[in-house]
Amino acid sequence: xxxxxxxxxxxxxHQEDFIDRLRRAVAIPSVSSDPNHRxxxxxxxxxxxxxxxxLGASVETRDPGKQDFHGQLTLDLPPVVLATVGDDPAKKxxxxxxxxxxxxALKEDGWTTDPFVLVEDDKQRLIGxxxxxxxxxxxxxxxxxxxxxxLGLEMPVNLKFCLEGMEESGSEGLEAIIEDEADKYFKxxxxxxxxxxxxxxxxxxxxxxxLRGVSYFHLTVKGPAADxxxxxxxxxxxxxxxDLFALMxxxxxxxxxxxxxxxxxxxxxxxxxxEATYQSIAFDLSDLxxxxxxxxxxHEDAISxxxxxxxxPSLSLxxxxxxFYNPGDKTVVPAQVVGKFSIRTVPDMEPKKITELVxxxxxxxxxxxNSKNTMVIKCSHDGNHWLSSPNHPNYVAAAKAVETxxxxxxxxxxxxxxIPVTLCFQDALKKNVLLLPMGRGDDGAHSINEKLxxxxxxxxxxxxxxxxxxxxxxxxxNKQ
Amino acid sequence: xxxxxxxxxxxxxHQEDFIDRLRRAVAIPSVSSDPNHRxxxxxxxxxxxxxxxxLGASVETRDPGKQDFHGQLTLDLPPVVLATVGDDPAKKxxxxxxxxxxxxALKEDGWTTDPFVLVEDDKQRLIGxxxxxxxxxxxxxxxxxxxxxxLGLEMPVNLKFCLEGMEESGSEGLEAIIEDEADKYFKxxxxxxxxxxxxxxxxxxxxxxxLRGVSYFHLTVKGPAADxxxxxxxxxxxxxxxDLFALMxxxxxxxxxxxxxxxxxxxxxxxxxxEATYQSIAFDLSDLxxxxxxxxxxHEDAISxxxxxxxxPSLSLxxxxxxFYNPGDKTVVPAQVVGKFSIRTVPDMEPKKITELVxxxxxxxxxxxNSKNTMVIKCSHDGNHWLSSPNHPNYVAAAKAVETxxxxxxxxxxxxxxIPVTLCFQDALKKNVLLLPMGRGDDGAHSINEKLxxxxxxxxxxxxxxxxxxxxxxxxxNKQ
Ligand SMILES: [Zn+2]
Ligand SMILES: [Zn+2]
Ligand SMILES: [Zn+2]
Ligand SMILES: [Zn+2]
Numbered sequence: 001x002x003x004x005x006x007x008x009x010x011x012x013x014h015q016e017d018f019i020d021r022l023r024r025a026v027a028i029p030s031v032s033s034d035p036n037h038r039x040x041x042x043x044x045x046x047x048x049x050x051x052x053x054x055l056g057a058s059v060e061t062r063d064p065g066k067q068d069f070h071g072q073l074t075l076d077l078p079p080v081v082l083a084t085v086g087d088d089p090a091k092k093x094x095x096x097x098x099x100x101x102x103x104x105a106l107k108e109d110g111w112t113t114d115p116f117v118l119v120e121d122d123k124q125r126l127i128g129x130x131x132x133x134x135x136x137x138x139x140x141x142x143x144x145x146x147x148x149x150x151l152g153l154e155m156p157v158n159l160k161f162c163l164e165g166m167e168e169s170g171s172e173g174l175e176a177i178i179e180d181e182a183d184k185y186f187k188x189x190x191x192x193x194x195x196x197x198x199x200x201x202x203x204x205x206x207x208x209x210x211l212r213g214v215s216y217f218h219l220t221v222k223g224p225a226a227d228x229x230x231x232x233x234x235x236x237x238x239x240x241x242x243d244l245f246a247l248m249x250x251x252x253x254x255x256x257x258x259x260x261x262x263x264x265x266x267x268x269x270x271x272x273x274x275e276a277t278y279q280s281i282a283f284d285l286s287d288l289x290x291x292x293x294x295x296x297x298x299h300e301d302a303i304s305x306x307x308x309x310x311x312x313p314s315l316s317l318x319x320x321x322x323x324f325y326n327p328g329d330k331t332v333v334p335a336q337v338v339g340k341f342s343i344r345t346v347p348d349m350e351p352k353k354i355t356e357l358v359x360x361x362x363x364x365x366x367x368x369x370n371s372k373n374t375m376v377i378k379c380s381h382d383g384n385h386w387l388s389s390p391n392h393p394n395y396v397a398a399a400k401a402v403e404t405x406x407x408x409x410x411x412x413x414x415x416x417x418x419i420p421v422t423l424c425f426q427d428a429l430k431k432n433v434l435l436l437p438m439g440r441g442d443d444g445a446h447s448i449n450e451k452l453x454x455x456x457x458x459x460x461x462x463x464x465x466x467x468x469x470x471x472x473x474x475x476x477x478n479k480q
Numbered sequence: 481x482x483x484x485x486x487x488x489x490x491x492x493x494h495q496e497d498f499i500d501r502l503r504r505a506v507a508i509p510s511v512s513s514d515p516n517h518r519x520x521x522x523x524x525x526x527x528x529x530x531x532x533x534x535l536g537a538s539v540e541t542r543d544p545g546k547q548d549f550h551g552q553l554t555l556d557l558p559p560v561v562l563a564t565v566g567d568d569p570a571k572k573x574x575x576x577x578x579x580x581x582x583x584x585a586l587k588e589d590g591w592t593t594d595p596f597v598l599v600e601d602d603k604q605r606l607i608g609x610x611x612x613x614x615x616x617x618x619x620x621x622x623x624x625x626x627x628x629x630x631l632g633l634e635m636p637v638n639l640k641f642c643l644e645g646m647e648e649s650g651s652e653g654l655e656a657i658i659e660d661e662a663d664k665y666f667k668x669x670x671x672x673x674x675x676x677x678x679x680x681x682x683x684x685x686x687x688x689x690x691l692r693g694v695s696y697f698h699l700t701v702k703g704p705a706a707d708x709x710x711x712x713x714x715x716x717x718x719x720x721x722x723d724l725f726a727l728m729x730x731x732x733x734x735x736x737x738x739x740x741x742x743x744x745x746x747x748x749x750x751x752x753x754x755e756a757t758y759q760s761i762a763f764d765l766s767d768l769x770x771x772x773x774x775x776x777x778x779h780e781d782a783i784s785x786x787x788x789x790x791x792x793p794s795l796s797l798x799x800x801x802x803x804f805y806n807p808g809d810k811t812v813v814p815a816q817v818v819g820k821f822s823i824r825t826v827p828d829m830e831p832k833k834i835t836e837l838v839x840x841x842x843x844x845x846x847x848x849x850n851s852k853n854t855m856v857i858k859c860s861h862d863g864n865h866w867l868s869s870p871n872h873p874n875y876v877a878a879a880k881a882v883e884t885x886x887x888x889x890x891x892x893x894x895x896x897x898x899i900p901v902t903l904c905f906q907d908a909l910k911k912n913v914l915l916l917p918m919g920r921g922d923d924g925a926h927s928i929n930e931k932l933x934x935x936x937x938x939x940x941x942x943x944x945x946x947x948x949x950x951x952x953x954x955x956x957x958n959k960q
Contacts, residue, residue: 212711216809225773231692231897234824235736235794236768236785238776242734245797249729254722254849256715288716293705296718296852305716314715316813317725319804324820326801329696329860331822333796340804342811344714369734372776381809417711 003153004404004469008462010147015458018143019126021051022457023118025100025135026128032078032101032169035069041078041165044100048081048138048163055145057083057161062181064166064173078165080177082185085145086158092472093158095189095429097421098138098196099167102130103446110448124454131452133445137195137438137460138163144465156472160189167196167421175424182428190476191394192425192433195464199440200413204282205402205463207395208435210310210414211422213345213385215354219247219362220338223373228333238371240337241323247375248339250365252315256298256308258343262357263313266349270307277390278303281411287441310414314344344416351382386423386433387414394432397470404470405462432476436467483633484884484949488942490627495938498623499606501531502937503598505580505615506608512558512581512649515549521558521645524580528561528618528643535625537563537641542661544646544653558645560657562665565625566638572952573638575669575909576944577901578618578676579647582610583926590928604934611932613925617675617918617940618643624945636952640669647676647901655904662908670956671874672905672913675944679920680893684762685882685943687875688915690790690894691902693825693865695834699727699842700818703853708813718851720817721803727855728819730845732795736778736788738823742837743793746829750787757870758783761891767921790894794824824896831862866903866913867894874912877950884950885942912956916947 011018030044031037049059061079069075078101105115113119118128126136141161148155164174178186199206221240228237252258283302289295299305308314321338324330343354359377366375389395390412402410419435426433438460444450491498510524511517529539541559549555558581585595593599598608606616621641628635644654658666679686701720708717732738763782769775779785788794801818804810823834839857846855869875870892882890899915906913918940924930 214711214811216811223774223776228772229897230794230796230798230822231694231824231895232789233772234796234896235788235792236778237772238734238736238778239796241797241799242732242736245725245729246734249725252722254718254726254851256718256722292708292713292717294703296703298716298718298852308715309712312715314710316710316714316719316811317721317803318710318810318812319721319814320800321805321807323797323805324799324801325803325805329820329822330798331694331696331796332798334799340809342710342809344711371734372778415711416714416716417709 004466006151007147007153007465008405010151011143011458011461011465014147015454018139018457018461019454021139021143022126022131022136025139026118026130027116029116030101030130030165031104032166033104035073035075038075038078041101045078045081045165048100051142052083052161055085055142055149057085057145059083060185062177064177067172077173080174081161081163082181083161084158086155088158091156091158092190092476093160093188094468094471095160095162095186095192095425096141097162097192097194097425098141099134099164100138101165101168102133102135103168105129105448105450112449120454125451126454126457127449127451129450131450132198132439132443133450134167134196136452136457140195140438140457140461140464143461144468147465156469158188159468160186171421174421178424179428186429189429189431191431191471192429193436193467194419194422194433195436195438196419197415197435197437198443198445199437200411201282201287202440202442204408204411205406206411206413206437207390207398207402208413208415208437209390209395210387211385211418212310212416213349213351213383214342214418215345215351215382216340216342216380217358218338218340218378218380219244220336220376221373222336224333224335227335230331230333233333238373239333240373241334243366243369243371243373243375244320244337244339246369247362247365248317248341251317251341256314258313258315260357260361263349263354266353267313268347270311277412278306281306281413309416311346313346313349315341317341345385347385347387349385351384355379355382383418383420384423386426388433392432393474393476394434394471397474398434398436398467400470401463401467404466405459436463438463484946486631487627487633487945488885490631491623491938491941491945494627495934498619498937498941499934501619501623502606502611502616505619506598506610507596509596510581510610510645511584512646513584515553515555518555518558521581525558525561525645528580531622532563532641535565535622535629537565537625539563540665542657544657547652557653560654561641561643562661563641564638566635568638571636571638572670572956573640573668574948574951575640575642575666575672575905576621577642577672577674577905578621579614579644580618581645581648582613582615583648585609585928585930592929600934605931606934606937607929607931609930611930612678612919612923613930614647614676616932616937620675620918620937620941620944623941624948627945636949638668639948640666651901654901658904659908666909669909669911671911671951672909673916673947674899674902674913675916675918676899677895677915677917678923678925679917680891681762681767682920682922684888684891685886686891686893686917687870687878687882688893688895688917689868689870689875691866691898692790692896693829693831693863694822694898695825695831695862696820696822696860697838698818698820698858698860699724700816700856701853702816704813704815707815710811710813713813718853719813720853721814723846723849723851723853723855724800724817724819726849727842727845728797728821731797731821736794738793738795740837740841743829743834746833747793748827750791757892758786761786761893789896791826793826793829795821797821825865827865827867829865831864835859835862863898863900864903866906868913872912873954873956874914874951877954878914878916878947880950881943881947884946885939916943918943
């Protein structure tokens with residue numbers, strides 16, 4: 001406990017140094033989606049390797065190989081950085097994951113300041129691309145190591161890093177490396193902690209123990225051999241767009257209810273125990289409405305909103321490939337159109353079963369249309385949902401750390417989106433995975449003026465360090 | 481009759497000269513939609529002015545003004561060329577219309593030969609951009625004048641030309657000029673003839689006496705203030721795409737039946753007299769199927785196909801603006817989407833009434849959705865249908881000319897698309913308008929390898945000339 005306090009004091013006193021480190025990291029525009037910035041992504045990897053080595057970590061890299069960039073060019077993928085701080089067999093080993101690439105950012109997009117120059121505004125917000133997603137958290141772990149080293153404090157656990165440079169672009173090659181290293185580099189890992197998401201709101205820390213999955217579908221309707229003119233052919237042939245709209249309109253109701261039979265049968269019922277967990281969560285309907293920008297919410301109470309975001313499935317129509325999409329008027333009859341939609345999945349929905357249900361339903365509905373066009377429905381991609389337990393010792397340790405640093409019990413949250421690496425670590429390592437966010441819900445991770453509040457950075461560094469202390473004390477084999 | 485035969489013989493004997501004139505015209509890439517080719521459009525106008533003047537025509541031009549090219553640049557519009565051959569008050573005055581601009585064409589699009597070099601293949605097809613649409617027909621009229629001049633034959637009518645250079649790009653400025661000149665340059669016009677469409681098939685000439693109109697609609701659904709992530713928001717807000725697909729699926733059935741109440745009440749019934757006119761028309765179901773490339777036809781008999789193309793309304797869904805349209809997967813919830821659809825209209829549908837019916841129906845259906853999104857439905861553009869009569873003396877004269885040149889009675893056809901200038905001339909001049917095509921239905925006017933069969937060009941020149949002789953003999957005031 002004394003060492004925890006010492007650590008926290010050090011962080012409080014040296015926050016300018018840590019902000020300076022973040023400033024140097026933000027200055028490297030490691031935009032993974034832009035081939036022109038690919039050298040910067042590599043440079044950012046080097047920056048982290050140097051920082052880690054300077055703190056005595058042993059560092060290795062793994063090469064994810066080459067990227068086929070939209071069939072236009074071949075790019076080297078930035079390395080997965082593996083680093084180890086400590087290898088005491090008497091200690092637990094905690095694996096932390098983060099990413100060192102960032103979303104694109106241009107001043108012209110509407111940034112108030114240069115996105116790659118970290119500035120602090122009068123509300124003590126550190127503004128810059130990657131400040132919150134995910135350079136702040138990644139440096140958070142490094143700052144923890146530095147603080148211990150400078151204080152001459154022993155690290156409470158062995159710490160392993162897994163840092164990738166392609167998260168914002170699909171984490172190409174990462175899964176294979178994790179699976180490959182599961183019984184090698186990651187062999188002694190006892191638990192995993194990922195800091196790459198956000199508080200639910202702006203005031204209260206949270207631990208995140210669940211994510212929805214996503215199954216993405218392509219519904220193709222093929223009619224004439226080529227696009228036709230609606231004047232000449234309208235009324236004489238089966239138009240693929242008519243069939244597509246008929247089918248896609250039968251997938252989901254305006255109130256969000258999914259119309260594919262059998263989907264809800266697979267959804268785990270809400271227990272009274274689960275219901276109770278929503279009561280204390282800091283979330284209002286107004287939080288949703290301000291995020292959305294108006295009052296187009298379906299549900300009128302905050303708990304329903306959270307449940308429909310976290311633990312009920314949803315179906316969204318995304319668009320149509322092959323149809324007219326520009327402004328203006330065009331009288332084309334598209335020859336082939338591909339409708340895109342996805343289903344957010346929750347326990348206990350199984351991706352394979354979902355695809356079966358969707359394919360059967362859409363095929364049945366298509367047959368009812370009596371169209372001479374042809375229809376193909378396919379799942380283009382599925383990622384399973386993920387659910388851990390806030391009662392797991394890894395979470396209990398994190399909750400204690402939150403109480404120590406913030407003097408409040410964390411909200412126990414789930415998220416509506418997916419973070420595929422979470423499930424990948426859990427499946428490959430068979431260890432508990434904890435999502436422990438540093439930033440706030442309004443950080444604007446993928447938007448203009450991305451920020452990390454100074455207090456979130458400083459308290460976040462404390463949180464990550466204290467978590468390592470707390471997790472060293474729990475029995476991780478006692479899986480509740 | 482002797483002079484007609486003399487004229488036809490001359491055309492037969494001088495066909496190489498006429499093809500050479502077409503070759504020189506095709507060599508000018510007068511693509512009106514491409515700013516880089518705008519000078520070529522002007523050059524093509526000059527070419528026609530020179531040819532007309534050389535034949536003794538008096539030529540004037542009208543300037544349609546400037547074009548705002550997608551808000552990016554301002555382009556000069558090519559002139560409307562007005563020319564007069566003869567001003568004998570004892571003769572009728574016939575106005576002919578054509579356009580000297582062409583569709584874009586690139587060798588890379590799949591042309592077998594350079595699109596701007598006219599070549600004749602082994603099936604005696606003259607291949608080149610604009611050969612059929614509409615340089616062949618425009619030169620057809622000029623060739624008629626030349627033949628008479630060379631033969632020392634008097635022209636049977638006074639001939640006026642109205643030639644524009646923007647037809648393939650919306651005829652910007654033309655309507656105002658026609659209206660303005662109605663009681664000036666066009667004051668003495670007795671009838672109008674337009675040669676800018678095609679035979680129904682490939683074997684039999686036709687006269688075209690009807691066109692469908694088109695009313696184009698934009699259906700906008702607006703939800704959240706910005707695009708959202710379906711993981712975070714799916715299931716909690718009213719998604720504009722869901723509402724849009726619900727509404728657009730209620731517009732038309734897969735078998736082409738329009739679901740907007742009241743539309744069919746306005747459609748003029750098929751009389752037995754009209755029904756009879758379809759019997760002799762050279763058109764098979766296989767003609768539709770080969771145009772479409774497969775058997776996705778709704779109707780199983782040729783007459784139903786023609787009626788649904790020509791004289792029944794149709795509704796086509798064209799696309800969605802604001803949604804995801806690229807290949808691949810994207811989990812966006814679009815904030816605002818605009819569905820595009822159009823209705824092909826026929827007698828006695830009135831555009832204003834159609835818009836009223838559509839707006840009422842879509843609004844009613846949207847209200848049933850109980851969505852908190854907002855919806856706006858608007859007619860972005862409407863052009864009325866057009867219907868003349870094959871019994872009008874102008875058509876009787878043309879039918880006689882077809883019999884003289886082709887030894888067959890022409891098919892009496894309508895078309896499913898619209899040619900707005902037709903209605904514009906009829907409304908402005910209050911004179912009969914005849915559509916007298918030169919090319920075949922398979923000329924590929926807007927496709928690669930556009931062609932005009934040598935025989936269509938040569939017989940077409942004869943047809944235009946003989947028509948002028950025939951129309952000089954009928955009583956155009958006797959409007960059947
Ligand atoms: Zn991230
Ligand atoms: Zn991110
Ligand atoms: Zn044309
Ligand atoms: Zn055209």
